[in-house]
Amino acid sequence: MGIKIKICIGTPCHLMGSQNLIEAVQEFNKKIETDIEVEAVNCLDKCKGAPAVKIDDEVYAPARPKDLIDLIKEQLR
Known part of the structure; x- marks a missing residue:
């Protein structure tokens, strides 16, 4: 089961550390060798x-x- 993560790299997010x-x-x-797709x-x-960051249909900011990483671990359970 893969997780799709969207990370904003627009100017405000870039300046605040999206990289x-x-x-x-x-x-x-x-480390865990799982199927995490980052866009x-x-x-x-x-x-x-x-x-x-957007995981599935939920945006976190x-x-x-x-x-x-804690959110990803939760999704993997």
Whole structure:
């Protein structure tokens, strides 16, 4: 069962660290060797809460690397 994650890389999210989110997911994915698909998108309409992440149909903002990994772990259960 794969997880699809969209990470906003629009200007506000980029400035607030969206690249750190992408790197954290990629590193985690290597460790557990599961099917996590990461897609960089231009906007998730949560600029005030940047950086934003979308997992399935739920948007999380602001997202932090540790919190994102915890969300992924929860989805994998």
